[in-house]
Amino acid sequence: xxxxxxxxxxxxxxxxxxxxxxxxxxxxxxxxxxxxxxxxxxxxxxxxxxxxxxxxxxxxxxxxxxxxxxxxxxxxxxxxxxxxxxxxxxxxxxxxxxxxxxxxxxxxxxxxxxxxxxxxxxxxxxxxxxxxxxxxxxxxxxxxxxxxxxxxxxxxxxxxxxxxxxxxxxxxxxxxxxxxxxxxxxxxxxxxxxxxxxxxxxxxxxxxxxxxxxxxxxxxxxxxxxxxxxxxxxxxxxxxxxxxxxxxxxxxxxxxxxxxxxxxxxxxxxxxxxxxxxxxxxxxxxxxxxxxxxxxxxxxxxxxxxxxxxxxxxxxxxxxxxxxxxxxxxxxxxxxxxxxxxxxxxxxxxxxxxxxxxxxxxxxxxxxxxxxxxxxxxxxxxxxxxxxxxxxxxxxxxxxxxxxxxxxxxxxxxxxxxxxxxxxxxxxxxxxxxxxxx
Amino acid sequence: xxxxxxxxxxxxxxxxxxxxxxxxxxxxxxxxxxxxxxxxxxxxxxxxxxxxxxxxxxxxxxxxxxxxxxxxxxxxxxxxxxxxxxxxxxxxxxxxxxxxxxxxxxxxxxxxxxxxxxxxxxxxxxxxxxxxxxxxxxxxxxxxxxxxxxxxxxxxxxxxxxxxxxxxxxxxxxxxxxxxxxxxxxxxxxxxxxxxxxxxxxxxxxxxxxxxxxxxxxxxxxxxxxxxxxxxxxxxxxxxxxxxxxxxxxxxxxxxxxxxxxxxxxxxxxxxxxxxxxxxxxxxxxxxxxxxxxxxxxxxxxxxxxxxxxxxxxxxxxxxxxxxxxxxxxxxxxxxxxxxxxxxxxxxxxxxxxxxxxxxxxxxxxxxxxxxxxxxxxxxxxxxxxxxxxxxxxxxxxxxxxxxxxxxxxxxxxxxxxxxxxxxxxxxxxxxxxxxxxxxxxxxxxxxxxxxxxxxxxxxxxxxxxxxxxxx
Numbered sequence: 001x002x003x004x005x006x007x008x009x010x011x012x013x014x015x016x017x018x019x020x021x022x023x024x025x026x027x028x029x030x031x032x033x034x035x036x037x038x039x040x041x042x043x044x045x046x047x048x049x050x051x052x053x054x055x056x057x058x059x060x061x062x063x064x065x066x067x068x069x070x071x072x073x074x075x076x077x078x079x080x081x082x083x084x085x086x087x088x089x090x091x092x093x094x095x096x097x098x099x100x101x102x103x104x105x106x107x108x109x110x111x112x113x114x115x116x117x118x119x120x121x122x123x124x125x126x127x128x129x130x131x132x133x134x135x136x137x138x139x140x141x142x143x144x145x146x147x148x149x150x151x152x153x154x155x156x157x158x159x160x161x162x163x164x165x166x167x168x169x170x171x172x173x174x175x176x177x178x179x180x181x182x183x184x185x186x187x188x189x190x191x192x193x194x195x196x197x198x199x200x201x202x203x204x205x206x207x208x209x210x211x212x213x214x215x216x217x218x219x220x221x222x223x224x225x226x227x228x229x230x231x232x233x234x235x236x237x238x239x240x241x242x243x244x245x246x247x248x249x250x251x252x253x254x255x256x257x258x259x260x261x262x263x264x265x266x267x268x269x270x271x272x273x274x275x276x277x278x279x280x281x282x283x284x285x286x287x288x289x290x291x292x293x294x295x296x297x298x299x300x301x302x303x304x305x306x307x308x309x310x311x312x313x314x315x316x317x318x319x320x321x322x323x324x325x326x327x328x329x330x331x332x333x334x335x336x337x338x339x340x341x342x343x344x345x346x347x348x349x350x351x352x353x354x355x356x357x358x359x360x361x362x363x364x365x366x367x368x369x370x371x372x373x374x375x376x377x378x379x380x381x382x383x384x385x386x387x388x389x390x391x392x393x394x395x396x397x398x399x400x401x402x403x404x405x406x407x408x409x410x411x412x413x414x415x416x417x418x419x420x421x422x423x424x425x426x427x428x429x430x431x432x433x434x435x436x437x438x
Numbered sequence: 439x440x441x442x443x444x445x446x447x448x449x450x451x452x453x454x455x456x457x458x459x460x461x462x463x464x465x466x467x468x469x470x471x472x473x474x475x476x477x478x479x480x481x482x483x484x485x486x487x488x489x490x491x492x493x494x495x496x497x498x499x500x501x502x503x504x505x506x507x508x509x510x511x512x513x514x515x516x517x518x519x520x521x522x523x524x525x526x527x528x529x530x531x532x533x534x535x536x537x538x539x540x541x542x543x544x545x546x547x548x549x550x551x552x553x554x555x556x557x558x559x560x561x562x563x564x565x566x567x568x569x570x571x572x573x574x575x576x577x578x579x580x581x582x583x584x585x586x587x588x589x590x591x592x593x594x595x596x597x598x599x600x601x602x603x604x605x606x607x608x609x610x611x612x613x614x615x616x617x618x619x620x621x622x623x624x625x626x627x628x629x630x631x632x633x634x635x636x637x638x639x640x641x642x643x644x645x646x647x648x649x650x651x652x653x654x655x656x657x658x659x660x661x662x663x664x665x666x667x668x669x670x671x672x673x674x675x676x677x678x679x680x681x682x683x684x685x686x687x688x689x690x691x692x693x694x695x696x697x698x699x700x701x702x703x704x705x706x707x708x709x710x711x712x713x714x715x716x717x718x719x720x721x722x723x724x725x726x727x728x729x730x731x732x733x734x735x736x737x738x739x740x741x742x743x744x745x746x747x748x749x750x751x752x753x754x755x756x757x758x759x760x761x762x763x764x765x766x767x768x769x770x771x772x773x774x775x776x777x778x779x780x781x782x783x784x785x786x787x788x789x790x791x792x793x794x795x796x797x798x799x800x801x802x803x804x805x806x807x808x809x810x811x812x813x814x815x816x817x818x819x820x821x822x823x824x825x826x827x828x829x830x831x832x833x834x835x836x837x838x839x840x841x842x843x844x845x846x847x848x849x850x851x852x853x854x855x856x857x858x859x860x861x862x863x864x865x866x867x868x869x870x871x872x873x874x875x876x877x878x879x880x881x882x883x884x885x886x887x888x889x890x891x892x893x894x895x896x897x898x899x900x901x902x903x904x905x906x907x908x909x910x
Binding site: 170184214220355 | 559619621650651652653655656660662663664669670672673674677678679680681682683684685687688689690691692698710711713714715717718721722760762778782876877878879880883884885886
């Protein structure tokens with residue numbers, strides 16, 4: 001094509017820029033090349049153009065490029081253990097990339113072991129680290145995820161290993177770093193975006209809903225957005241209303257995203273890995289109170305299926321559907337129930353969008369009774385959608401209406417006793433089962 | 439006001455005497471005062487009198503005005519240590535003015551008559567490039583005109599013209615390399631046109647037919663093409679700015695010889711994402727070129743109601759971003775500015791902000807009638823006397839590279855091509871039902887499969903309720 005040929009002739013950056021893109025523009029070979037072209041082929045009309053066009057001259061002195069006479073160098077904030085990495089000078093990024101490039105592959109743990117014990121946040125970190133070792137496109141971004149290691153230490157040690165660019169500390173703007181992650185994903189990276197608390201991701205709702213969920217569809221499949229958005233949510237210990245949000249109920253309507261909730265170290269690591277490998281945007285819901293759960297997990301590599309529910313306790317009398325922290329309340333109630341002679345089947349649904357109606361359906365067909373135990377508010381929560389889905393699909397198999405235990409439609413109060421009452425407790429679960437099984 | 443200052447100074451000095459502070463603190467800098475410019479600029483050459491010789495860097499450095507005026511009361515020798523670095527202190531209470539005494543000047547190369555202003559800096563443009571640029575600007579004009587008419591005839595549902603902004607569209611595209619990733623807002627189809635998107639492809643997207651790369655999922659003018667490194671247009675304003683920072687980040691990580699280039703209008707800079715995107719790009723040292731098309735209007739909101747700053751260029755320094763104001767209707771100036779910015783962004787790994795001053799001649803879109811909120815005379819003036827296409831045309835013609843014959847030939851051929859493209863696109867069948875459910879995820883989920891089966895059954899059962907040509 002005629003014009004395409006001309007185009008590449010004119011704008012010939014590859015020939016000009018031979019050194020890596022970080023070197024400052026000192027002597028402008030580009031300007032000289034322009035000069036050659038002018039003298040060679042200018043028509044009569046290309047009059048009083050400059051013989052060299054030195055871009056360096058275009059810029060007024062700034063604090064960073066003024067001659068040394070004016071000693072206003074920026075102070076380097078020396079953080080412990082990181083010398084030049086906090087420097088704001090141009091050489092900064094080169095060092096960081098080099099750091100990432102030489103990151104050694106983590107030794108995979110011996111497969112002969114019987115497993116190793118760790119806490120849930122460590123399991124998340126292990127999964128993340130393994131994926132970052134495996135695929136150089138995986139990167140992490142969020143507030144304080146770098147050398148601070150994340151507010152819940154999920155990214156601890158990663159910045160040291162992979163560099164400050166690959167484990168990126170961002171300024172405080174959720175919409176910005178989520179948008180940034182989306183842009184990076186569309187260009188080929190696989191970002192893991194951390195919200196310091198899920199509640200803050202409400203600020204990123206625009207990017208998550210309008211772009212993250214949609215752009216694969218509206219671009220006709222041309223751009224994929226394989227991001228993972230993760231963070232702690234749920235009701236903690238007196239963290240106040242704004243830090244006790246259950247974002248799964250707000251996000252569940254967004255088409256194009258998948259949502260999963262982890263509840264054990266095993267499924268935390270497995271879901272993290274699966275989410276990173278997925279081509280779809282996945283939101284991984286962690287819970288503030290579950291980070292210190294300890295469990296022994298396999299040494300071998302494994303991933304969990306993003307769309308599968310987990311059978312926690314098989315049973316015959318009633319199906320109890322739950323996820324995240326409520327799983328533990330349900331299991332505690334299950335102990336009491338077993339003593340009272342009941343045989344509950346407990347399923348951790350794990351996949352919040354889409355629901356694993358296969359596993360759930362099989363259970364309903366067996367027990368004919370369903371109790372949903374969730375932490376979301378009554379109105380518009382996961383439980384509400386799940387109730388509708390079960391009623392629509394398995395109505396014929398139900399012996400009793402689907403019952404849903406959820407938090408009340410109130411902001412989470414700070415006072416300890418009030419907060420306790422707003423979350424479904426094991427005693428309530430026992431009562432509900434007894435009621436349903438009459 | 440002055441009295442209060444005087445009083446406070448006396449207060450301070452009396453305080454010091456009373457407290458017996460050492461003489462060092464009261465020491466004043468007795469050197470001659472610096473020039474009291476509060477402007478800052480990027481090229482001294484535009485600012486100074488053109489007749490002066492100004493090719494010496496030293497002159498450029500000396501006459502550089504500073505944002506912060508240095509006053510007699512500033513103590514250069516004494517500095518305070520705060521997080522963020524050392525900062526000098528002053529005992530004079532002085533607020534930085536809300537605006538400089540003079541607006542940031544606009545970089546321009548061609549005057550209104552298409553003549554190069556003497557002693558201008560610019561990157562020379564060869565005949566081939568200039569002719570191509572002109573042809574594309576004219577094509578864009580014809581395209582806008584015909585598609586707008588098509589919308590008025592009811593053949594497409596919506597359209598947005600770029601009338602008056604052809605120079606920004608084409609000249610910026612010409613200054614970039616094909617690997618540079620473009621994140622448009624919505625008034626930059628010229629960039630895609632330059633990169634080789636055909637008139638047929640534009641028409642297909644507007645008609646949402648089966649050949650549309652977006653598979654009929656977006657409104658007209660929401661073009662996107664991964665082949666051309668042009669991200670799909672997304673309606674919410676300014677969401678592309680943080681994404682551009684992300685693209686720059688990705689390019690930086692992969693050490694690519696490319697940058698992200700993103701566009702925004704004057705209105706879009708009020709969105710939070712503008713602040714977010716620029717701040718992030720600066721902190722990440724990402725190679726991003728932000729191009730703001732300041733065309734004076736955001737639907738019916740004039741820029742005087744949009745912000746109180748001197749346009750957008752002054753905001754760059756607030757984020758630590760190099761910026762320039764350019765005459766957006768001057769194709770040569772836009773070309774040079776974008777080319778230089780791109781160079782800086784890639785070699786120095788930093789973001790750059792360009793404010794291109796222009797005027798939105800057309801209505802905001804086909805859903806708008808701008809005569810309701812602005813004078814028809816104003817529109818006419820910009821359309822006729824400040825037309826960027828005519829201006830560039832004069833320069834190209836003066837060089838002997840373009841003739842009236844070329845002009846009429848180009849316009850009539852393009853018009854014919856467009857009409858054919860529209861006719862063909864209109865006739866082309868629409869997307870089948872399956873495309874409603876595809877690409878939501880990489881693989882359809884169970885509930886989507888169920889929904890698709892349900893809908894198919896419904897359509898098959900009652901085909902009379904669905905439009906003709908609607909197929910599964």
